[in-house]
Amino acid sequence: MNAEKANYQVAIAGAGPGGALLARELAAAGISVAVYESKTENALGHNWSDAVEKSALAAAGFAIPDVDNGRYKGHLVKTHEADDNLFEPHRIVPLQIRYPDLSGATKSGVDFKYITTDRKVLGRRLAEYASQAGAKVFYQHRVDNLIGDTEGPLENIRVKGLCVKSKKSGASIEVSADLVVDATGYLSLLRTSLAGASAINRKFSDGDLAYACRTVRRLDKNRVTQDDLTDHYRYGAFKGYFWTHLHHEDTIDIGGGVREEPGRIDPMGVIKEMIAERPSVTDEQLRGGGGIVLVGKSPWSLVANGFAAVGDAAGQVIPTTGCGVGGALTGAMFAAEVIKTAMASGACTLQALWPYNHSWFINRGCHFAALSALKEILQDLTHEEITFLMKKDIMSGKMLTPTINGVFEPPDSLTMAKTLTNGISRPMLLMKLNKATMLGKKIFKHYQNYPEYWDAGSFSQWMARAERLFADIP
Ligand SMILES: Cc1cc2nc3c(=O)[nH]c(=O)nc-3n(C[C@H](O)[C@H](O)[C@H](O)COP(=O)(O)OP(=O)(O)OC[C@H]3O[C@@H](n4cnc5c(N)ncnc54)[C@H](O)[C@@H]3O)c2cc1C
Numbered sequence: 194m195n196a197e198k199a200n201y202q203v204a205i206a207g208a209g210p211g212g213a214l215l216a217r218e219l220a221a222a223g224i225s226v227a228v229y230e231s232k233t234e235n236a237l238g239h240n241w242s243d244a245v246e247k248s249a250l251a252a253a254g255f256a257i258p259d260v261d262n263g264r265y266k267g268h269l270v271k272t273h274e275a276d277d278n279l280f281e282p283h284r285i286v287p288l289q290i291r292y293p294d295l296s297g298a299t300k301s302g303v304d305f306k307y308i309t310t311d312r313k314v315l316g317r318r319l320a321e322y323a324s325q326a327g328a329k330v331f332y333q334h335r336v337d338n339l340i341g342d343t344e345g346p347l348e349n350i351r352v353k354g355l356c357v358k359s360k361k362s363g364a365s366i367e368v369s370a371d372l373v374v375d376a377t378g379y380l381s382l383l384r385t386s387l388a389g390a391s392a393i394n395r396k397f398s399d400g401d402l403a404y405a406c407r408t409v410r411r412l413d414k415n416r417v418t419q420d421d422l423t424d425h426y427r428y429g430a431f432k433g434y435f436w437t438h439l440h441h442e443d444t445i446d447i448g449g450g451v452r453e454e455p456g457r458i459d460p461m462g463v464i465k466e467m468i469a470e471r472p473s474v475t476d477e478q479l480r481g482g483g484g485i486v487l488v489g490k491s492p493w494s495l496v497a498n499g500f501a502a503v504g505d506a507a508g509q510v511i512p513t514t515g516c517g518v519g520g521a522l523t524g525a526m527f528a529a530e531v532i533k534t535a536m537a538s539g540a541c542t543l544q545a546l547w548p549y550n551h552s553w554f555i556n557r558g559c560h561f562a563a564l565s566a567l568k569e570i571l572q573d574l575t576h577e578e579i580t581f582l583m584k585k586d587i588m589s590g591k592m593l594t595p596t597i598n599g600v601f602e603p604p605d606s607l608t609m610a611k612t613l614t615n616g617i618s619r620p621m622l623l624m625k626l627n628k629a630t631m632l633g634k635k636i637f638k639h640y641q642n643y644p645e646y647w648d649a650g651s652f653s654q655w656m657a658r659a660e661r662l663f664a665d666i667p
Pocket of ligand 1: 206207208209210211212229230231234237240242243245272280334335336337363370376377378379405406407482483484486487503504505506510515516517518519521
């Protein structure tokens, strides 16, 4: 059977937050855009609410609601767990950080710059906005592979379109496009198929991934006062972290995630213990689920001729939390600006798309890359070691605030001196911490010097140094 043909300026694979927001931005600028999404419209997103960076939502045009009496209230805020609004009316208090061994909590909490956002509603709204702006969104259309020159070094890649299959009719469609965008999530189906282009095609493997799950439960109102329902992270537990977050007065999200590796614990086991310790948490599960979460770093380049990646497919995720919705939204906004200019100049070449690399890596990617090194090194600390650092106020709420919010902020000299004094009895541990900070600093600086323009020579020099820096992670 001959394939059907279609032609768009931009063809996007995946209608998650990254793909859908990019489609909205480009279509609103008069660019013809098609989005191919393998799921149905109703299956977009996740059946729970995620912690999403407020700044990213605001930049994407969502009004962050007002706070009333310490909770979100009003426009866009849900009145009950299942209504069709975007944000949970959760409490706004510093996030408590508990020691991994649960023997205490850090002196101060974390200023948590996220808002709990319904992923089904966000997914649906973003896809609707894309359609309203003029993008064609095709559900139940699975993207299979790229068309064009997809082998060789970065400069030789020339993507010209996509092969798509309709899951309903079985029809094959050959889509030609000036630009193809991989927004397929952490599997990065298209980016990783660019054979030979090691600058862009890195597959995420075990060390880049975590496994997380969460359950949203009804609370027994008569028992809540007896229970410990303080919003918190048990940070650093089992090479990951666990949390409770109150949504409404009578609903709570309990969850956790750990590094994806052979022999890892099942986070659900810990979550069940957390539930058992809180008699007000009933068996009534309202929402929930789990899956693989990306916590790794980006490939060295997010673009090639006629090609770009956004969201998880581009590694735009906070490695210290696995929160990637904000990264996908921010990445899509950065990409949209550059793509609009490239389209206006007549071609989506590697040179024309390069400013997306530059703006991403010098603004956000530098933080995420440095944090990924920090996470890699500190993830292997034992519960006892992390508890020691927290008890001694070395891993303090102040230190964890930027880390958890996706910002790399090396300690100032006063904090360094305090660390040395408080941790003097554990020199090996301090050395490990120091190594992580120093490496983070070097990586941060290196990404801030990301080449401004495409030039094979300077990029390969930049890449070689980046590879050496990451190879320094023990
Ligand atoms: C259990 C869990 C908890 C999480 N918690 C948080 C959190 O609290 N905060 C946060 O910010 N992030 C969280 N995340 C991560 C977050 O979900 C992702 O970072 C985010 O969804 C990335 O957006 P994206 O648009 O890049 O990709 P995705 O949302 O993964 O979207 C990719 C889309 O591409 C489609 N697709 C894939 N392959 C194809 C194909 N071949 N053809 C067509 N379509 C295809 C998929 O169906 C999907 O709709 C969590 C993830 C999990 C699993």
